[in-house]
Amino acid sequence: MQITHSIPELRAALAQRGKPAFVPTMGNLHEGHLSLVRIAREHGDVTVASIFVNRLQFLPHEDFDSYPRTWESDCEKLRSQGCDILFAPREADLYPEPQVFKVQPDPRLADILEGEFRPGFFTGVCTVVMKLFSCVFATTGGGAAVFGMKDYQQLMVIRRMVRQFALPIEIIAGDTARAEDGLALSSRNGYLSADERQQAMALSRALKALAEAARRADAPLAQVEATAMQALQAQGWQPDYLTVRNRSDLLAPADTSARANLPLVALGAARLGSTRLIDNLEF
Numbered sequence: 312m313q314i315t316h317s318i319p320e321l322r323a324a325l326a327q328r329g330k331p332a333f334v335p336t337m338g339n340l341h342e343g344h345l346s347l348v349r350i351a352r353e354h355g356d357v358t359v360a361s362i363f364v365n366r367l368q369f370l371p372h373e374d375f376d377s378y379p380r381t382w383e384s385d386c387e388k389l390r391s392q393g394c395d396i397l398f399a400p401r402e403a404d405l406y407p408e409p410q411v412f413k414v415q416p417d418p419r420l421a422d423i424l425e426g427e428f429r430p431g432f433f434t435g436v437c438t439v440v441m442k443l444f445s446c447v448f449a450t451t452g453g454g455a456a457v458f459g460m461k462d463y464q465q466l467m468v469i470r471r472m473v474r475q476f477a478l479p480i481e482i483i484a485g486d487t488a489r490a491e492d493g494l495a496l497s498s499r500n501g502y503l504s505a506d507e508r509q510q511a512m513a514l515s516r517a518l519k520a521l522a523e524a525a526r527r528a529d530a531p532l533a534q535v536e537a538t539a540m541q542a543l544q545a546q547g548w549q550p551d552y553l554t555v556r557n558r559s560d561l562l563a564p565a566d567t568s569a570r571a572n573l574p575l576v577a578l579g580a581a582r583l584g585s586t587r588l589i590d591n592l593e594f
Contacts, residue, residue: 312386312389312390312394312396312397313395314386314396314397315397315398315399316401316404317400317404318404318405321398321446321447322446322449322450324396325359325447325450325451328357329355329356329357330355330356330451330453330455331355331357331396331447331454332351332353332354332355332356332357332359332454332455332457333351333359333360333361333444333454333455334347334348334351334360334361334394334457335440335456336361336362337363337378337498338362338379338381338498339379339380339381339385339501340381340384340385340388340498341488341496341497341498341500342488343487343496343497345388345392346459346488347458347459348360348389348392348457350457351457351483352392354455354457354483355454355455357395357396358393359395359397359447360389360394360397361398361400362382362385362397362398362399363400363405363439363443364380365436365439366402366435367410367413367434367435368431368432368435368436368439369435370429370431373429374499378498379498379501382399398443398447400446405442405443410438413434414434414438414441416434416437416471416472417471420464420468420560421433421434421437423561424464424552424554424556425465425580425589426464428551428552433464433468436465436468436469437472440469440472441472441476444456444478448478448479448480452479453478453479453480454479454481455480455481455482455483456469456481456482456483457484457485458482458484458485459484459485459488460485460486461487461495461496461589461591462589463578464561467561487590487591489515490512493515493516494508494512494514495589495590497588497589499587499588500586500588502585503583503584504584507584510546513543513546513548514543514548514579514583515590517542517579518577518579518590518592519577520539521535521536521539521553521555521577521579522575522577522592524538525570525577526570526571526575526594528567528571531566532570533566535555536553536554539553540552540553543579543581548582548583549581549583550579550582551580551582552578552579553577553579553581554577555575555576555577555578556575556576556578557573557574557575558576561576561578574593575594576592576593577591577594578591
């Protein structure tokens with residue numbers, strides 16, 4: 312695996328290598344990330360991963376400084392999956408001057424759910440992803456990029472950004488990787504204490520119960536969601552949201568009997584102790 316740090320180094324490494332398949336990450340890699348690398352190997356001539364902890368998507372009170380950085384382990388994991396090129400820019404490589412030009416996503420999609428509780432988050436995500444896409448694809452004529460479905464809203468935002476800017480990039484979704492007990496794998500799971508880790512699967516169970524109740528369509532959706540929130544709170548969680556939305560636009564579905572047949576997704580974000588976890592379930 313070739314490791315590059317600067318944009319010119321990366322582009323030189325990609326020269327004459329064909330179409331890249333790209334997996335952007337913030338490092339602290341787990342099986343979920345590695346599954347995306349394996350998908351990428353099937354969709355390009357050269358597999359590229361990036362590791363960059365993006366300051367722009369962290370709020371002032373969030374964990375940018377303490378976010379786990381596990382360089383040696385990450386490199387070994389990527390090598391084991393046949394990654395061809397690792398792009399690991401320093402902040403000065405990616406942001407050599409203050410990044411005052413930013414990508415502002417549609418607020419109807421980006422200011423709800425995660426965007427409501429983490430204002431500006433998707434602006435930071437879109438800006439860094441657009442810049443990484445420029446680094447990887449500008450001289451290759453396009454390719455593919457792989458994102459995980461655990462970050463459901465982020466995947467939708469990125470897809471719309473690519474479509475709106477007519478970028479020659481195919482966005483491929485990888486299924487959420489889960490532990491044996493159902494917990495969605497996340498770099499932040501490492502923040503959980505041993506006791507919290509035993510409780511952590513309650514979020515995925517809550518989403519499953521929410522989906523089942525919403526599908527019955529025998530009660531107003533707001534009531535079903537409130538019941539789910541109260542049940543999780545009773546287990547010691549601090550939920551930001553447990554909600555059911557249309558898969559197509561993440562808006563609330565019509566509160567009618569037709570709800571039983573719509574393609575929906577249950578999404579949740581909740582804090583267990585000091586750790587904030589997210590998950591989703593299509594149904």
